[in-house]
Amino acid sequence: MTIVYAAYAPNAPFLIAPAEFGGVGTEANRALDGLRVIERFRPDTIVVSSPHWVTDPVFRVHAGARPRQLYDFSGFPPALSRVRYEPPGDAELAGRLAEAGRRAGLAAETTEDWGLDHGAWAPLLHFASGASVPVVPISILRRNPSLHLRWGRAMRTILEEEGRRVVFLATGSIVHNFGRFDPDPRASWPEAEAVEREMVERILARDSTALGAFDARKTPRKSAAL
Numbered sequence: 001m002t003i004v005y006a007a008y009a010p011n012a013p014f015l016i017a018p019a020e021f022g023g024v025g026t027e028a029n030r031a032l033d034g035l036r037v038i039e040r041f042r043p044d045t046i047v048v049s050s051p052h053w054v055t056d057p058v059f060r061v062h063a064g065a066r067p068r069q070l071y072d073f074s075g076f077p078p079a080l081s082r083v084r085y086e087p088p089g090d091a092e093l094a095g096r097l098a099e100a101g102r103r104a105g106l107a108a109e110t111t112e113d114w115g116l117d118h119g120a121w122a123p124l125l126h127f128a129s130g131a132s133v134p135v136v137p138i139s140i141l142r143r144n145p146s147l148h149l150r151w152g153r154a155m156r157t158i159l160e161e162e163g164r165r166v167v168f169l170a171t172g173s174i175v176h177n178f179g180r181f182d183p184d185p186r187a188s189w190p191e192a193e194a195v196e197r198e199m200v201e202r203i204l205a206r207d208s209t210a211l212g213a214f215d216a217r218k219t220p221r222k223s224a225a226l
Contacts, residue, residue, distance in 0.1 A: 002160045003168050005041045008203075009123040011050065011171035013076050016122050020077040024183045032126035038133065043167040045090045045134045047097070047155070050119030051172040055139040059101050059108040059151055062137040063094035068115030085121040090134040093164060097138065100158035104150055114139075119171050127169055145212035152208075174199050 010028055018025035037043065052072060053060075067089050071081045094110050101108025116124070120137055128135075138155075141147060159166050175192040182189075202211040 002156065002162075002166070004043065004165045005037060006168040006170075007035065007037075007127065008170045008172075009127060010173060011052075011119040011122050012173070013073050013080055013118060013122060016080045016083050016118070016125065017077065020079050022183060029126045032123060033129070035127065037128055037167060038130070041167055042165060043128075043133055044164040045093055045136060046087075046124070046128055046167045046169060047093075047136045047138060048116075048120045048124065049138050049140060049168075049170045050117050051140060052117040052119035053114055053137060053139040054142055056141050056143065057107060059098075059106060059141065060111045060114070060139040061094040061098045061101075061108065062089060062112065062114060063091040063098075063110035064089045064112040064115070065091065067135060067137055069121060070115050070117045072117045072119075083125070085116065085125055085131050087116075087124075087128075087131040087133060087135045090136050093134075093162070093166075094136050096158050096162070097136070097155050100154040101151055104154035104157075106147065106151055106154065108151070120169075123169065123171050128167075133167075149208055149212050 009032060012025065014021040014025035015029055015032075016025075018029060065088065066086060069084065069086055073080070091110075098108045098110045114137065116135065116137055120135075124131075124135065174196045175189075177192075180189055180192070199211070199214060202214065
């Protein structure tokens, strides 16, 4: 069995405790709950990629027995640091993923450093509530997207040889600018919405080449504020 389900989710701290932010994040959490990932897909392991774990020049895969929960944020209400999400890891699968990367000519290795930063566990709170399913975090690089596409293809190859049912979760923001943050769900940001539409179109078209080559700075729109 290979990847039985994959998703891309936001990872902002307000997902952790929406009540502390006047309800912001409630709808996103409801959407994550509504996916019913555990019930529908019965995953043996969840592989998660958070943009907060950057490990240039080597891809790293967490192979600890229980990834450490990281509270990698500051200036937020104390209630956020009281939330616990501590799933088991999957060292065997982590080792196989790193091996797959090396077979593909990439620098990849396992580690027990880092763990689950809020970019991973904030959406996992609802994407896979209960913290009962093993989680394997993987890192990203500040490098050409083509390396990440090779990394993804290498992981897919090894997962097709596995007997596990694996769910893949990538998290982040297509457009990330705290200076433009507005908690009002009715707020509009046309330039950012245009970028998001283009990205989603490429994802739905399964055009990984175009997706990896996307650069908002080179598109004909007012993108300087992005």
